[in-house]
Amino acid sequence: MTKTTRSRIASWRGGALLLCLCALVGLAGCGSSGNNGSSGGKVTLSYAVWDQPQVPATKRIISEFHRSHPNIDVQVQVTPWDDYWTKLRTAATGGSAPDVFWMTLAYFKYYAKGGALMPLDSQIDASHVDMSNYVPAIRSAYRFDGKTYGMPRDVNSFGLFYNKKLFKQAGLSAPDGSWTWADVTAAARKLTDKSRGVYGIVAPEVDELGWYLTIPQAGGYVLSPDGKQSGYDQAASVKGIQFWVDLVNKYHASPSLQQMTDTDPLSMFTSGKAAMYYGGSWDPVAISAVPYAKANVDVAPLPHDATRLFYSNGLANTIYARTKHPKEAWEFTKFLASKRAADINATTGTVIPAYKGEADNYVRSMPWMHLQRIVDQLPNARPFPSTIDTSVWRDNATKEFAKAWTGQETVPAAAANVTKQMNAALADEGK
Amino acid sequence: MSVSLDKSEPATVSPGYGPTRTRRARRTRVHRGEGWWALAMLVPTLVGLGVFSLWPIFQTLYYSFTTWGAFGGHVWSGLANYRSLLSDSELLQSLLNTFIFTAVTLTSVPLAIVVAALLNRPGMRGLAVYRTLYFLPVVTLPASVALMWKLLLSGDYGIVNWLLSLVHVNGPYWLSNPGTAIYALAAVSVWSSIGFNMVILLAGIQTIPRDYYEAAELDGAGKVRQFVSITVPLLTPSIFFVTVITVINSLQAFDLVYLMVGVNNPALDHSQTIVYLFYKTGFIDHNGGYAAAIAFVLMVAILVFTTVQFRLQKRWVHYV
Numbered sequence: 001m002t003k004t005t006r007s008r009i010a011s012w013r014g015g016a017l018l019l020c021l022c023a024l025v026g027l028a029g030c031g032s033s034g035n036n037g038s039s040g041g042k043v044t045l046s047y048a049v050w051d052q053p054q055v056p057a058t059k060r061i062i063s064e065f066h067r068s069h070p071n072i073d074v075q076v077q078v079t080p081w082d083d084y085w086t087k088l089r090t091a092a093t094g095g096s097a098p099d100v101f102w103m104t105l106a107y108f109k110y111y112a113k114g115g116a117l118m119p120l121d122s123q124i125d126a127s128h129v130d131m132s133n134y135v136p137a138i139r140s141a142y143r144f145d146g147k148t149y150g151m152p153r154d155v156n157s158f159g160l161f162y163n164k165k166l167f168k169q170a171g172l173s174a175p176d177g178s179w180t181w182a183d184v185t186a187a188a189r190k191l192t193d194k195s196r197g198v199y200g201i202v203a204p205e206v207d208e209l210g211w212y213l214t215i216p217q218a219g220g221y222v223l224s225p226d227g228k229q230s231g232y233d234q235a236a237s238v239k240g241i242q243f244w245v246d247l248v249n250k251y252h253a254s255p256s257l258q259q260m261t262d263t264d265p266l267s268m269f270t271s272g273k274a275a276m277y278y279g280g281s282w283d284p285v286a287i288s289a290v291p292y293a294k295a296n297v298d299v300a301p302l303p304h305d306a307t308r309l310f311y312s313n314g315l316a317n318t319i320y321a322r323t324k325h326p327k328e329a330w331e332f333t334k335f336l337a338s339k340r341a342a343d344i345n346a347t348t349g350t351v352i353p354a355y356k357g358e359a360d361n362y363v364r365s366m367p368w369m370h371l372q373r374i375v376d377q378l379p380n381a382r383p384f385p386s387t388i389d390t391s392v393w394r395d396n397a398t399k400e401f402a403k404a405w406t407g408q409e410t411v412p413a414a415a416a417n418v419t420k421q422m423n424a425a426l427a428d429e430g431k
Numbered sequence: 432m433s434v435s436l437d438k439s440e441p442a443t444v445s446p447g448y449g450p451t452r453t454r455r456a457r458r459t460r461v462h463r464g465e466g467w468w469a470l471a472m473l474v475p476t477l478v479g480l481g482v483f484s485l486w487p488i489f490q491t492l493y494y495s496f497t498t499w500g501a502f503g504g505h506v507w508s509g510l511a512n513y514r515s516l517l518s519d520s521e522l523l524q525s526l527l528n529t530f531i532f533t534a535v536t537l538t539s540v541p542l543a544i545v546v547a548a549l550l551n552r553p554g555m556r557g558l559a560v561y562r563t564l565y566f567l568p569v570v571t572l573p574a575s576v577a578l579m580w581k582l583l584l585s586g587d588y589g590i591v592n593w594l595l596s597l598v599h600v601n602g603p604y605w606l607s608n609p610g611t612a613i614y615a616l617a618a619v620s621v622w623s624s625i626g627f628n629m630v631i632l633l634a635g636i637q638t639i640p641r642d643y644y645e646a647a648e649l650d651g652a653g654k655v656r657q658f659v660s661i662t663v664p665l666l667t668p669s670i671f672f673v674t675v676i677t678v679i680n681s682l683q684a685f686d687l688v689y690l691m692v693g694v695n696n697p698a699l700d701h702s703q704t705i706v707y708l709f710y711k712t713g714f715i716d717h718n719g720g721y722a723a724a725i726a727f728v729l730m731v732a733i734l735v736f737t738t739v740q741f742r743l744q745k746r747w748v749h750y751v
Contacts, residue, residue: 082693082694082695085715086714086715089502089717090714090717092502093502093503093717094503110501113501114501114502115502116502197587205695256604257607257697258586258604258607258608258697258698259586259587259604259607261604261606261607261695261696261697261698262585262586262587262604262606262607263585263586263587263588398695402695402697405697406697
């Protein structure tokens with residue numbers, strides 16, 4: 001009896017050991033899942049993007065790609081902006097980033113320098129892709145240390161979106177190219193009707209759709225041309241930020257920062273709770289998705305100050321350096337950069353493609369809005385301020401200027417703090 | 432128990448007495464066999480605990496002495512992380528936030544005692560329905576709880592402020608106002624933890640013998656007096672348990688901050704908990720070493736709190 005018990009225990013022990021081994025092997029397996037797809041079998045690529053309204057056009061592009069490459073499936077992963085970068089960097093550190101993903105100039109150099117992006121020059125040469133097809137500003141922006149890391153996707157331009165109905169009700173004429181900041185402020189004050197809960201404008205506390213549009217117009221700069229000094233404490237830069245803060249705190253023509261944290265500013269605009277919105281060339285899709293906004297919204301050229309200049313970003317598609325399917329990822333990225341893909345993005349009004357000559361398709365895509373006025377701004381675009389580790393000083397600026405928006409600090413005081421912190425970050429970077 | 436038997440045997444039985452020796456030998460063998468059994472059964476759990484809990488703790492300790500590179504890779508930096516912890520005002524503020532959050536969440540314990548006592552009244556109609564209603568928040572996904580409360584607490588369109596407007600109170604922007612955000616989060620936490628505490632306390636109440644109440648009633652004690660003098664003192668072991676659990680859970684609060692406040696909220700500094708700060712440092716700012724140091728501070732804080740609670744229990748917990 002003892003013997004059988006013992007042997008039973010022994011077999012149990014063996015079983016348990018086996019179980020543990022299985023668990024360990026399973027764990028190890030996590031790290032190396034996925035087959036090496038370059039063997040030519042069926043391959044599934046992951047494609048990470050952050051903007052939900054742009055997904056329908058992206059899915060159309062993917063289905064066309066799949067038709068010509070039946071062995072390659074592409075899965076779109078949509079992650080909202082804030083989480084996108086958290087997730088991407090964590091995944092890239094862990095060796096499991098998506099095969100292809102959207103890249104912005106704010107993060108490009110960091111990823112290129114960190115070795116997370118695949119250099120594309122040899123593929124570009126081998127596939128005879130003519131890089132002169134793309135807008136030079138974006139084409140050259142995605143080069144780092146003499147190598148190309150991104151296939152240009154789109155260029156950003158901006159406009160003043162306004163609610164025609166609210167303007168008519170207030171007895172105001174529609175904004176046009178002659179408008180200056182003063183006109184915006186005056187109109188916003190007139191359009192504000194507290195009893196109906198309507199604000200003249202939304203002045204969110206953001207750079208790309210906020211002070212990156214006004215600082216260059218006032219003659220200021222965010223980053224010195226040599227990339228070593230902050231320009232936030234320049235009088236003109238302070239003026240560019242003061243414009244927004246005054247709309248909130250001085251004229252009360254915009255919802256407060258707290259309100260805009262509670263309710264998305266774009267939603268306020270598309271539901272008729274705000275009459276004006278500084279928007280980007282990617283916004284018409286989201287605006288037109290709301291029936292009320294589609295019927296009542298049009299766009300005017302950006303109002304100007306001393307100049308008409310603004311900072312402009314533009315996206316590229318990049319390939320993860322450690323992708324398991326480099327060949328297929330390139331095939332897909334090449335297609336994303338093709339004229340056909342640009343056609344789809346333009347004719348759906350999704351973005352202004354970086355592919356030259358597609359702007360007209362973009363303009364024609366939405367006859368109910370004057371998108372030409374957005375495209376007309378493009379010559380005034382200036383390169384997006386970026387260094388290697390842009391996000392450090394950029395996120396910091398956003399955090400610090402919130403104090404100006406809530407009235408805790410004056411704009412010059414906040415700008416002085418931002419400048420100090422940004423210069424320290426830039427000095428750190430140089431080391 | 433068998434161990435003490437083995438020990439006493441040589442004293443009572445003379446050595447060399449055959450049957451006993453064999454019996455003892457066999458028992459020892461079986462005993463050893465039982466040990467293997469137990470070990471075999473425990474191995475899967477122990478391996479899980481080791482791989483997923485203990486090993487990460489040591490890794491975290493190690494990483495707290497390092498500084499991380501851009502995409503992986505780290506260098507030893509000694510006590511640098513801990514040194515900067517000392518002068519980190521954000522850490523102090525988030526410790527304070529966490530303590531406020533924990534203190535407010537603890538009000539769920541007395542509330543749960545009252546609810547449990549009320550839901551233990553024999554012959555009450557719809558008892559199961561009420562118990563289910565109170566327990567529902569526990570089995571609801573934290574994410575949906577957070578999103579639902581975010582809507583309810585919305586400044587311009589939320590039901591909470593609408594109700595307040597009926598009594599002519601102008602409700603604030605609960606979740607984006609630095610003065611209110613942490614309290615709003617804690618209120619949601621109270622709401623969602625009453626159910627769990629109630630179930631534990633209900634079980635505790637049901638172990639209290641009915642005789643005590645009958646005796647008290649004969650002595651002329653009313654319902655309230657019975658609750659204060661019998662239910663609460665005899666319930667203290669359960670109260671102690673839910674208090675410890677609530678404190679540990681509250682000190683580790685993350686999901687509500689992440690889902691209801693989030694980055695770019697002007698109230699974040701005054702509502703982020705220590706675990707959110709850890710997440711932000713580790714995953715948004717990718718400062719893994721510093722985040723590990725923060726995690727260790729939290730571990731020490733929880734250890735201290737729990738130890739103090741166990742020390743203090745002697746003064747107020749009555750074990751029957």
